[in-house]
Amino acid sequence: MYAGRLNLRTLIVGEEAGGLIATTTLVENYPGFVSIPGGKLAERLLEHAKHYGVELIEERVEEIRQNCNVFEVLTSSGSRYEAKSVILATGTVHRKLPAKNAEKFEGRGVYYCALCDAPLFRDRKVAVVGGGDGAAKEALLLAEYAEKVYILCRDEGLHAEPPNLRKIEENPRIEIINHTNVVEILGEERVSGVLMQRQGREERLEVEGVFVAIGGIPRSELARRLGVEVNEKGEVVTDKQARTNLAGVFAAGDVTAGGFRQAIISVAEGVTAAYSAYRYLTSEYVETRRCNGEP
Amino acid sequence: MYAGRLNLRTLIVGEEAGGLIATTTLVENYPGFVSIPGGKLAERLLEHAKHYGVELIEERVEEIRQNCNVFEVLTSSGSRYEAKSVILATGTVHRKLPAKNAEKFEGRGVYYCALCDAPLFRDRKVAVVGGGDGAAKEALLLAEYAEKVYILCRDEGLHAEPPNLRKIEENPRIEIINHTNVVEILGEERVSGVLMQRQGREERLEVEGVFVAIGGIPRSELARRLGVEVNEKGEVVTDKQARTNLAGVFAAGDVTAGGFRQAIISVAEGVTAAYSAYRYLTSEYVETRRCNGEP
Numbered sequence: 163m164y165a166g167r168l169n170l171r172t173l174i175v176g177e178e179a180g181g182l183i184a185t186t187t188l189v190e191n192y193p194g195f196v197s198i199p200g201g202k203l204a205e206r207l208l209e210h211a212k213h214y215g216v217e218l219i220e221e222r223v224e225e226i227r228q229n230c231n232v233f234e235v236l237t238s239s240g241s242r243y244e245a246k247s248v249i250l251a252t253g254t255v256h257r258k259l260p261a262k263n264a265e266k267f268e269g270r271g272v273y274y275c276a277l278c279d280a281p282l283f284r285d286r287k288v289a290v291v292g293g294g295d296g297a298a299k300e301a302l303l304l305a306e307y308a309e310k311v312y313i314l315c316r317d318e319g320l321h322a323e324p325p326n327l328r329k330i331e332e333n334p335r336i337e338i339i340n341h342t343n344v345v346e347i348l349g350e351e352r353v354s355g356v357l358m359q360r361q362g363r364e365e366r367l368e369v370e371g372v373f374v375a376i377g378g379i380p381r382s383e384l385a386r387r388l389g390v391e392v393n394e395k396g397e398v399v400t401d402k403q404a405r406t407n408l409a410g411v412f413a414a415g416d417v418t419a420g421g422f423r424q425a426i427i428s429v430a431e432g433v434t435a436a437y438s439a440y441r442y443l444t445s446e447y448v449e450t451r452r453c454n455g456e457p
Numbered sequence: 458m459y460a461g462r463l464n465l466r467t468l469i470v471g472e473e474a475g476g477l478i479a480t481t482t483l484v485e486n487y488p489g490f491v492s493i494p495g496g497k498l499a500e501r502l503l504e505h506a507k508h509y510g511v512e513l514i515e516e517r518v519e520e521i522r523q524n525c526n527v528f529e530v531l532t533s534s535g536s537r538y539e540a541k542s543v544i545l546a547t548g549t550v551h552r553k554l555p556a557k558n559a560e561k562f563e564g565r566g567v568y569y570c571a572l573c574d575a576p577l578f579r580d581r582k583v584a585v586v587g588g589g590d591g592a593a594k595e596a597l598l599l600a601e602y603a604e605k606v607y608i609l610c611r612d613e614g615l616h617a618e619p620p621n622l623r624k625i626e627e628n629p630r631i632e633i634i635n636h637t638n639v640v641e642i643l644g645e646e647r648v649s650g651v652l653m654q655r656q657g658r659e660e661r662l663e664v665e666g667v668f669v670a671i672g673g674i675p676r677s678e679l680a681r682r683l684g685v686e687v688n689e690k691g692e693v694v695t696d697k698q699a700r701t702n703l704a705g706v707f708a709a710g711d712v713t714a715g716g717f718r719q720a721i722i723s724v725a726e727g728v729t730a731a732y733s734a735y736r737y738l739t740s741e742y743v744e745t746r747r748c749n750g751e752p
Contacts, residue, residue, distance in 0.1 A: 163486070163488055164486065167485075167486060167572075167576075168598075168601075169601045190462075191458070191459065191462060192489065193458055193502055193505055193724050193727075193728070194487065194489060194490070194498065194501045194502055194505065195489070195501075195505070196504065196505050196508050203489065206489045206490075207488050207489055209491065210488055210489065210490070210491050213491050277462075281462075302739070303463075306463075306464045329739065402697070402715060420697060422698075422728070422729055422732050424728060426721075426724060426725050426728050427725050427728060427729065429488050429721060429725070430721050430722050430724070430725030430726075431725075432488075433488070433717070433719060433721050433722060434717055434722065437717050444597070444624065
């Protein structure tokens with residue numbers, strides 16, 4: 163939207179219009195909307211961009227190549243787009259729970275973001291699957307609402323930061339269950355529990371919600387192949403102006419490092435990236451940049 | 458809103474609910490709303506916060522004091538509020554144009570943000586008042602829409618960054634008028650021009666819009682008196698997590714340094730500050746912190 167508003171000729175190229183937020187049942191934490199279906203929010207953001215002449219190409223990007231001072235974007239349909247600047251907003255994919263029916267109940271009892279969906283579980287029982295600090299924080303947040311929160315760890319304990327761990331130990335609503343492997347999500351229309359493997363035996367646990375916190379996978383393969391710097395987690399490294407190490411390439415949202423992963427933060431980063439792209443495209447540098455061998 | 462959502466007992470204390478954005482006629486760059494009156498947007502944000510139990514106290518804050526690990530907020534009515542954490546979001550005031558009728562036409566021909574209001578002037582004549590790089594950028598952005606943009610500088614020339622200056626010189630729509638002092642905004646219902654003083658003589662210039670770019674003044678007096686670090690421009694210094702130099706004090710929005718001053722960016726910074734306050738309030742540090750002399 164900002165790129166369009168700044169009169170840049172702008173294409174959005176991607177497989178899924180709206181990305182992850184479009185798959186969220188209800189968004190209650192995008193400031194300005196007390197409650198809005200994720201798909202509707204994505205639609206509004208897209209409509210806003212189109213209002214300023216931005217076009218959407220719903221194709222998977224297979225490759226981005228730098229050819230002198232032009233970037234070539236190649237898509238699944240065999241199309242090729244040229245741009246002087248690229249903003250990477252490829253997001254992450256949640257690491258999926260490798261359990262039976264986990265996918266089936268996604269958004270209907272199986273969730274990936276406590277801050278987004280915890281309030282749905284006021285006075286209910288939920289499970290958090292994961293053993294890291296991320297799982298700990300999800301559990302603590304859930305315990306603000308839920309009657310009971312089980313943390314299901316595969317190994318011998320929760321590897322969380324000390325203050326979080328201590329708070330969990332002191333919180334009577336939270337219980338850690340170790341050496342547990344969730345093998346199936348149980349339920350008919352809604353989730354009613356999980357089936358776990360513990361020390362060779364199968365056990366059932368009654369919960370209405372399962373929060374999966376076993377990490378996210380940044381979609382940074384395209385970035386990496388283009389020569390953009392990524393950190394050890396595979397996240398694109400950006401500065402406060404959303405610039406990457408490559409001139410003309412910017413990045414925003416969950417694919418980047420260091421941010422607090424919320425829709426509103428990603429939107430603001432996108433705005434920053436668009437403004438930085440505008441400044442880049444109207445700078446002396448771009449205009450005077452020449453290819454190798456050219457005069 | 459996020460602070461409330463995170464179950465923190467939260468008060469908003471301030472003189473003007475909504476701040477600067479509430480005074481903007483039409484907001485067309487808050488992602489999700491193609492067009493919304495500024496007052497309406499402010500109202501929606503406030504309503505969203507109240508939805509999570511956040512209370513609004515419409516009083517001017519006279520002083521914030523740190524008393525051991527409690528912050529005391531003293532207001533104009535003589536009330537006193539105690540908090541374990543404070544988020545400063547006091548914004549800026551635009552440096553006003555010291556010209557006759559400038560205040561009268563504010564929002565109706567006199568503006569302070571080209572990115573916000575430039576599209577209103579497609580194919581019209583406008584003036585930018587100011588002599589720095591800020592004025593240059595405002596003029597360049599306005600020239601994407603306006604038929605003619607005059608930059609009215611008080612001194613001998615525009616002190617802009619070289620690429621911006623060159624672009625202005627090459628843009629036939631932009632004209633710099635030096636040694637000019639705007640003394641009055643002319644017009645009946647709407648702005649029809651400005652009255653300028655140039656080398657001892659008075660001149661009229663026909664324009665429908667006047668963009669004032671003579672700087673903003675961060676409202677950081679309270680912060681400074683509390684002991685919060687501000688830079689040479691009077692802006693509160695924060696890190697990427699919206700933390701200031703004082704533990705428990707966070708800051709967001711236009712009062713802070715380094716950001717691109719747009720409503721959506723400030724909102725995202727506010728979200729970051731609320732989340733950082735939550736992490737601070739639930740950390741080991743706060744719980745174990747003792748006052749001087751206490752065991």
